[in-house]
Amino acid sequence: MLILQALLNGILLGGVYATFSAGFSLIFGVMGVVNIAHGEMIMLGAFVTFYLFHLLGLDPFLSLPLSFGLMFLLGYLLQRLVINRVIGAPPIMSYILTFGLHLVIANTALLAWTADPRTITTAYSGASLSLGPLHLPVVQGATFLFCLAIIYGLHFLLNRTQVGRAIQATAQDREMARLMGINVGRIYALTFGLGAGVTALAGSLVAAFRYVEVGMGLPYTIIAFCVVVLGGMGYIPGALIGGLVLGVVGSLATAVFTPGWSMAITFFLLYLMLLFRPAGITGKGIVE
Amino acid sequence: MRRLVSLALALALLLGMGLGTAAWSAEYKIGVAVPLTGLFGKDGELIRDAYTFWAETVNAQGGMGAAGKKAQVKLIFRDDMSDPQTSAKLVEQLITGEHVDLLLGGFGSGPIMAASAASERSGYPMISGAASSNKLFERKFKYYFSTLGKATDEVKGAVDVLFTQNPKPQSVAIIGANTPFTADACQGFKNFAEAAGVKVVHFELFPPTLQDYNTMLEKAKAANPDVLLVGSHLGVALRVMKAMKEIKFAPKAVAFSYGPTVPAFVQGMGKDAEYVFAASEWTPNLPYTGPLFGSAKDFNQAYFKRFNRYPDYVEAATVAGALAQQTVVEQLGLTPPIKAEDRVKIMEGLHKLDLNTFYGRVKFDPEGANEAHPPVAVQVQDGKLVNVYPAEAAEAKPRYPMPAWEQR
Structure with a gap:
């Protein structure tokens, strides 16, 4: 029974993993930027939700649009003013730049919020449905549904809309896209805004059932990296697959062995994937 | 003759300057390396407030020293940014650069571990009220003291209060984050449970970055313990409570080593914080009284008057540390500047000290931990932290057992 419950918990966790990893994957897929400040987008989204709840009494789920909007704007501006300077530069440049952003955002937040x-x-916090002997926490269940919707929405946007096709075209061949009349600079900024916005949504969602603190970002960045490697870099549905695999494996490891093993096994999987299947489980990821 | 006059003048000038210098230095310079930014920034501010409160109280009464030899106290704070290396460096700089007379401890086992190594080398006593990792005491330093107990002993109050309940719990599950302070707390839980003849049916440490708390707690629930004991900081305490509610895990009681005494716990958890026990070192209702501040209650009120908030037990312990050092300085009849050999005497005096204060009894064991301090426990009742142990001084009876989640 513990195993079944762990499986359920793992699936719920996987949905959250998928959501905050999708933005990471998108940004990498289109711009080739590994965003080390990714976790800070989660943290900022979580703080938006926290403050809306505490100052205005706004329900965490109702704060989602504002959280997305604010972080989209921040992401858009960050790309235009900062990230854009390292597009096309060797990857190490984007690591250094986004690592710097991570430090700046995390420490500014520390000064502001302690x-x-x-x-x-x-x-409704902590409420849970009983499915026979299993517990399905309401907030985590709702979060999972939101996560599926967000991933689907992102996938739909990329494949079925004009902007989405432009984003994909830019990802495939920047020069050709430019020749076709796509404003590449604008597409990059839109993509980064979109990535940041979706990531902030994940932050807002976890704020409802975990806790919010300025140092919460980095562990999420590390998990996002593992998820995206598992699912395939730059392939959005891969984030869902990678997220579910990692979520379930982590929870099962906690149940069967000890919680310490959940991270160890996660990193072992990462190692195996990089060694034998760098394009992810689906094989649709980008390998450079 | 002229030469003689000028020599005399020069001598007078020098003497005057000397006297002047003596007059200016007629104060105790006390250095503190404390985190004011970084991870422990907020906590460090509490420590700064606590020492400031002590110094202002002392200075308002004429200063520190035996009657007739009193001198004002001047505190010199340096921000160690929550970083151990910086803390050690600042302590060295306070000693060699600022020529401080005395030191006091900052915040956190990590920074204080490094800072106290620097003060030990220079023969400066350092008393802290905000670090309790067992490792601090295993070094057997002569100059390091703490008004708190060791981390393994600090949880005693939370265990004692539960094991005096009727019916007595027969089994406990122990979980905790695998960080030095919280792992020590778990070990303490285990030692006290075993000593009381209570079975430990589940013991598990988890990484502080653990994602899925529900599964981890399902395992504790499956062991069906009477009581859940958690080695925690605030964040872990919050997540454990949330997960317990989600999986409908309601043992007869749940107790945390640290977290619930931070106001953010009750503020954040609301009604779900009810019935939670926590270990503590001090609460203002306890029947303690001593020099300078009067009773625990008086201290609490005066502190509120100064800062518009009530002190945490860490602040009380910090003030008690400053008071302990002050007491020894006064016993020895020292005056500023304090010389190296005086500091040896202060160190020896501290080892012999047995002092009753508003914070309780302060008596250091050979390793420097406060061995005389009685264990204290609090419980969240009706949205407030109330002292429930030791029983003779308790504000309220413990609410035990905790009802099932559906019935609250």
């Missing part, structure tokens, strides 16, 4: 963990408790 290191205290904060939490959101609503009337």
